[in-house]
Amino acid sequence: MRLRNLALLMYLVVFWGLLRNPKYEIIKEFYVDFPCLTSRDKHKMLECERKSESELSSSSECSMTSESRSSFSRLSFELRSSPENLSLKPHRSSDLAYSTIRSATFARKTGLTSRDFQLIRRIGSGDIGTVYLCQLANADEKCCYAMKVVDKEALAMKNKVQRAEMEKKILKMLDHPFLPTLYAEFEASHFSCIVMEYCSGGDLHSLRHKHPQKRFSLSSARFYAAEVLVALEYLHMLGIIYRDLKPENVLVRSDGHIMLSDFDLSLCSDAIAAVESPSSSPDPTPPQNHRSSRPPTTSLSCLFHRFFRSKKIQTLAPNNLFFVAEPVTARSRSFVGTHEYISPEVAAGGSHGNAVDWWSLGIFIYEMIYGGTPFAAPSNEVTLRNIVKRPLTFPTHSPASLLEHHARELISGLLNKDPNTRLGSKRGAADVKTHPFFKGLNFALIRSLTPPEIPGLRRPPTTTSIHHPKIEEQSNAFDYF
Known part of the structure; x- marks a missing residue:
């Protein structure tokens, strides 16, 4: 344990020396922005960079949390499933539909319900649910959303409840420009509803x-x-x-x-x-249990192993x-x-x-x-x-x-x-x-980049009765509303 602490101290000294060196940019880029770090750890790393050398020697706040030390070498979907991460989607920060529904959500302390949405028409159906075009009922901005409605009783009869829960769980984790954003979720009678962004260009x-x-x-x-x-x-x-x-x-x-x-x-x-160079060859036989096949490693030792195993680190650029x-x-x-x-x-x-x-x-x-x-x-x-x-x-x-x-x-x-x-x-x-x-x-x-085809903004569809004969013929899901 004493040798391990000594090695960690040496890493800190070397790392601070690199930060003082003009060539430290590549390590800063991959270390601070590394996805498997928690937001708290990234914030601490940035603060470490801003501290003076004297402050660093006396500060204990720049050390990583024990939780991130144990999980630095692996990514888990649980890192993005905490409640504080679910309420903010940075990739949708400039999206009018996202900001509108967030405002409506914060205005309702109990959360949004089915009565906050106005259904327009059915736009699709799948194996476990039906998707409807909808809008917020009392919002000034008439933004369109897609609401997926799942009949939990019907799914229970088909033994597909777990599939619906898996989809909801994954949607809560996602924050990416090419993946859906979960705007709201609620229960209505025996129906489970999730509200997502609407894609006007079809499939x-x-x-x-x-x-x-x-x-x-x-x-x-x-x-x-x-x-x-x-x-x-x-x-x-x-x-x-x-x-x-x-x-x-x-x-x-x-x-x-x-x-x-x-x-x-x-x-x-x-x-x-992992961060690898083009010369790194992938292991042809991946271990069945990567936890037991790798020695215990701290977050800093993981970082330095990645960057100092190559003698050409000074010549490497992010593109390499x-x-x-x-x-x-x-x-x-x-x-x-x-x-x-x-x-x-x-x-x-x-x-x-x-x-x-x-x-x-x-x-x-x-x-x-x-x-x-x-x-x-x-x-x-x-x-x-x-x-x-x-x-x-x-x-x-x-x-x-x-x-x-x-x-x-x-x-x-x-x-x-x-x-x-x-x-x-x-x-x-x-x-x-x-x-x-x-x-x-x-x-x-x-x-x-400019896509091959741009559907463009379409005129918001006229609101119609949710008891349209064709919809009722397919499903009685919205009788509740």
Whole structure:
């Protein structure tokens, strides 16, 4: 224990020396902004930077909390599920719909209820619920929202209550520009309601069918694939395996950017966080239990191990490092997903992990470019058999351009039937992003790029009676309201 404390003290001395050095910027960037630190720890690190050298030697506030020491090397979705984090979504701070509903929420000490919303029309339905377009009843700003209504009694009969709870749990964790924002949740009789942002552009499945030959151009497919890739990277960083990627679940906002939806089939696990250089080779056999396979390490020792294991740290720039957080140890045997998008390991009835999302990304890109999925058949049974046994083929023998050639290479890597060697299975998005298909694309600035199509702001729909005959014919869910 004495040697450990001495080593920690040496790390602090060296770290302070680096802060005093003009070349410390790279360490500051990755250390202060490292996602697995709590906001309190990040604040303390920034305060440490501002303190003078004399203050640092006498201050005890710059030490990390014991909680973050034990969890620095892994990411858990529980880090974002605390109540203080649920009330603020920084990525929606400039969104009028978000600020409006927050104001309404704070005005009601008991929280929003069904009576605070005015239903307009049904806009979709899924396996566990129906989605309605709605507005705040007494708000000055008539912003549109999507309300998903789940009949808990019906779900209980289908043994799907856990799926609805999983989706709600995940939505509370998310704060990302390409993922949905949970605005409100409440119970109404035997119905459970969640209010999310509304995407006026529909979904990519409907959008693709409006194009010639029902497929996107290569540049459009590249853009949508890149945004989906960034969204998957964030989910995997939180230990969430999506397991339901398909064009129907990729919605288009009014500004043309995408948003993933439907998380009731997702799997929650843990992710191991690391900063690696391109020369770092991923472990071909990930440990079954990463807690027992690694020696106990403090947050500072973890940091210095990452940065000082290379003798070329002085020459490294942020562009030469990769942030890797992939739930490689997650395992499930559930048969979930859409048949044409199911991976071979799921179709064969075996266990699966994070690699299923990268397989789905390959099918997704293939469908956007070629207008259909590669293993589709007249029946689900034949489709699953094709996924397991039939080799991947493309509509034409030769690609028409260099970009299509790169697209085929990427699809082939993602549609590797062996999940252990599939592209993305070890280092996730860090490996997929470097593929030549995405060459020249700045993922950090992708939100500032102009999307291929911009639906634009649509005129708010006229409010209609919630007892519309067509709605009543589909479901009596809103009789309560």
